[in-house]
Amino acid sequence: MAEAHQAVAFQFTVTPDGIDLQLCHEALRQIYLSGLHSWKKRFIRFKNGMLTGVYPGSPGGFMVVVVSYMSYNKYNQLDPSLGLIAKLGQHLPIRLVATCRLTLIMMYKIVGGVLVGTGLWVTIIMIMRNVLKCLLSWHGWMHARHGSVSLSTRLWMLFVKVFSGRKPMLYSFQNSLPRLPVPSIKDTCSRYLESVRPLMDDEQYERMKGLTKDFEKNLGPRLQWYLKLKSWWASNYVSDWWEEYIYLRGRGPIMVNSNYYAMDFLYVFPTSIQAARAGNAIHAIMLYRRKLDRAQIKPLMLLHTIPMCSAQYERMFNTSRVPGVDTDTLQHMNESKHIAVYHKGRFYKVWMFYDGRLLLPREIEQQMERILADPSEPMPGEEMLAALTAGDRTPWAKARETYFSRGKNKQSLDAIEKAAFFVTLDDTEQRYDTNNPVKSLDSYAKSLLHGKCYDRWFDKTFNLIVFKNGTMGLNAEHSWADAPIIGHLWEHVLSMDPVKLGYNEDGHCRGQTHPNLPGPQRLQWDIPSECTEVIQSSLTVARTLADDVDCHIIPFSDFGKGLIKRCRTSPDAFIQIALQLAHYRDKGKFCLTYEASMTRLFREGRTETVRSCTIETCAFVRSMIRDETERLKLLKVAAEKHQNMYRLAMTGEGIDRHLFCLYVVSKYLGEDSPFLKEVLSEPWRLSTSQTPLQQVELFDLVKHPEYVSSGGGFGPVADDGYGVSYIIVGENLINFHISSKHSSPETDSHRFGANIRQAMLDLLDLFQIDKKDMK
Incomplete structure (x- = not known):
């Protein structure tokens, strides 16, 4: 193993003739180039800050x-x-x-x-x-009909x-975005009652109706006054409380429960050389970070006109979630010139700059090759150290304070937490296998979601995972931003990797190795036996959780959004209704359903909930189960209702974030609300999310639909529920990512997947459109 290059800037000895001073010109040169790079970066940030400030x-x-x-x-x-x-x-x-x-x-x-x-x-x-x-x-x-724009x-x-x-630059519109409005108590309560009506019998509904009306008349207006006050003072009345109470104050494991994953290409394998794939991917990520630092990324614009908030991009790099006894915090560094790498139980610090420039892909591959060739063994307690980030948060916080607050342990932990991001050179092989598609994809998803529970640093904003056979993926922490933000980065990486950066015929990165490049630095640890016991305890918790996860991936290629649009139906509404039909067939009942919608039309907006199990959707599902007439009409009514709810959520008229903030205010005031307590305790037994393809211009989906991410997924939200993520790829492919728990007798991801496939086909049959017409 090549240890870090120890370049000493100067040496001196005292002799009878005076002080003999010897300067190392190469070390001074590197210091000069490093300082020059830092000052250039400061100047660019200052300039961009000025330009954004006056935009x-x-x-x-x-x-x-x-x-x-x-x-x-x-x-x-x-x-x-x-x-x-x-x-x-x-x-x-x-x-x-x-x-x-x-x-x-x-x-x-x-x-x-x-x-x-x-x-x-x-x-x-x-x-x-x-x-x-x-x-x-x-x-x-x-509210305009799709394809038509009024005067x-x-x-x-x-x-x-x-x-x-x-x-405009990335942050140019931040000062021009409106603030998220606070819905009226009356509207929120009315929409809430409408959302739970299909899930309750008459007696339950009348009871909930009484609680709602009492809240709307008595406690609600008082809580609303405080919330209005906050909305006038803060830039967003939801986001800071959502980050703190939903994410950072959670004391359970973030692995599976919070972190999510993103997959590689499904059918394309650019190279089977692990170090080479890592070289191109890491270089592409660092190029994206440079564009981000310079605010050169174009802000996302709906219809190429309407800007969306870019605040979540600020903490993508150089950030780590730091555990606390009662609540975690997000530690962000303005600058980081290295990444942290894990391989076979060893941690490394790898510098990303040399000679005042970013390392090229072949040079990064060279560094990865050195790590892969390192024959040294892990230090005592080092191999499974990252399990601390996979278990409960409080034991990790106490262990961090006790064993990692001084000496070499602190220095090594700092190297990880202050790294630009984390890389795992995984020693397993994962890939879509046409001979065994189900098992290979399920294994791939589980590996990205939790791995071995000790070979990912789950506290980092994201982990780049590169498998032994060259396949790769991401595991992302959730508190700092939502999935579309990390998806934007991932689209950039996948668009650059096989085409713009590319590989030689032998599978290595293009370019030459560097003869004088200092090697990676092996991080040093001194982990006592007491800390090892905490590590093992966290690992036990994490493995129990990981082993219970049932993942299933469906590449649905029977048809895609092209055919759905011919039905004059929203693809998202079509899929959501299919999920409701599949769930009813799977469990024989309806459930409270969560679909994530963004609120980035407003400053510092994050997400809102679309309660997609509606009265209209349930009416359609019952018509399908009973084989009634007018099913197509009911389907169109349900789709229009879903679209309207999605619009309300995007425009700040959703109900769940409002109810959440009212609950937080009630806790601050010491007021007990039976209505809010019951609402906030209702389990989401079906949690869904669409992974949007945001930068369509980066991919030629007509000629090469395979050159795009196959999407990503997340763990089940409820112990007896399902988590479903889906990505619409091109015109003819939809990938579904399903998760549940083996321990629940009510759920089975593979059974639910079969129901989703059948539901999609059944909905299309109602429109009587021949799929052959699309070919």
Whole structure:
């Protein structure tokens, strides 16, 4: 194993002739290049901060406004200082020569013109921002029928483009996004009752109706007042409480329960060389980080016009979740020049820069090869150390404080927590096998979700996992951001890896190795036996949880969104209704269903819940079970209802985040609400989420639909429920990721998968469209 290059900047010895000073020029050169890189990065951040701060204004706009203003004043013989210059001129000393006096007055005019012009420029910017914020607060465009745009919407989009400025950077629109509105108590309570009606009998519903009305009349308005106050003061009344109470205060394991995964290509295998695949992937990720630091990533725009919030990108890199006894915290570093790597029980620190530049793919592959070739054994307690991040949070917090707060353990832990991200060079092989598709995909999903429970650092924002045969994937922590953010990064990596970066004919990264590149640094640990016992205890908890997870992946290729659109139905609504039909066939009953929707049309927005088990959907499902007539009509009504609920969730009119925040306020006030307590304790036995393909321009889905991620998944939310994630790939493929628990007699992921497939086919049959027409 090549240990870290120990470059000593200088050495000195005291001799009878004085001090003998020897400088190492290579070390000083590296120090100089490192400092230069840091200062360049600071300058870029400062410049981008300035540009974002004045957006939609620009330096060019500033010059135009100031020069135009001063030219107008000069032409019309106006005084830009409104008489102030004349008064100053009267007080100038008489002894000054006339020309000097005129020069000073001219200077005052220029300065006055610049100051007033600057004020005018800032005023224009503020007007444009506030007009844009008002425009973005209108969501009537969402209610237009798909494929048709009304004249009012066209005019609105034109005004949005006019006031949006030119060439926006990632964070340019943050100050122009509206705040998330607080729904009225009456609307939330009414929609809540509507959502639970199909899940309750008459007696249960009347009881819940009484609790709801009492809350709406008595405690609700008081809690609403505090929530309104917060919405006026904070940039988002939900996000900080959601992050803290839903994620960071959870004391159970985040592995399976919170973390989620993203898969590689399903049918494409760019190389079977593990180090080479890691080299290209790590380089692509670092390029993405550089674009992120420079705010060069384009903000996501719906319909290429409507900006979405970019706040979640800020903590993607150099961030780690730090355990606490009562609550965790997110530790973010502004800069990190290394990554942490795990292989066969050993941890390494690998520098990503040399000679003042980012390592090239072949050089990163070279570093990975050194790690793979290292014959050394793990230190005592090192191999399963990461199991601490997979178990309960409180034991990990106490162990961190006791055993990792000083000495070499602290230095090594810092190297991991302050790394740009974490990489696992997995010693197993995972891949889609056409001869055994079910078992191979299920094994692949479980490996990404939890692995061996000690070979991923679950506290890092994300882990890049590269398997022995070159397949790869991600495991992401959830508190810092939602899945579309990590999905944006993953799309960038997959689009660059096989095409833009590529491999040589022998499967290695393109380029040459570096003869003088310092090797990875093996992290050192001194783990006492007491800490080893805590590690083993956390590992036992994690393995029990991991072994209980039942994962199943379905590449559904019978048809895709192309055929669904021909049915004039929303693909998401179609799939959600199919899931309801499949669940009823699977369990013989309906359940409270969670579908994640984004609220990033608002500043610092994250997610909202779409309660997709509606009265209309249940009516359709019953018609299918009983083989009744007018099923197609009921299906269309259910799809329209789902679309309307999705619109409400996206535009801040959802119910679950509002009820959650009301509950938090009630706890702060020490008020006990039977209504809120019951609402917040209801289990989500079917939790669903769509993985959107956000950067379609990066992939040629017509010629190469296989060159896109096969999506990702997450663990079941309820012990007796299902977790379902799906990704619509191109026009003819939908991948489903299903999870449940073996310990529940009510669930079986494979059985549910078969029901989903049949439900999809049954829904399509109602439209009587021949699938052959699509080929």
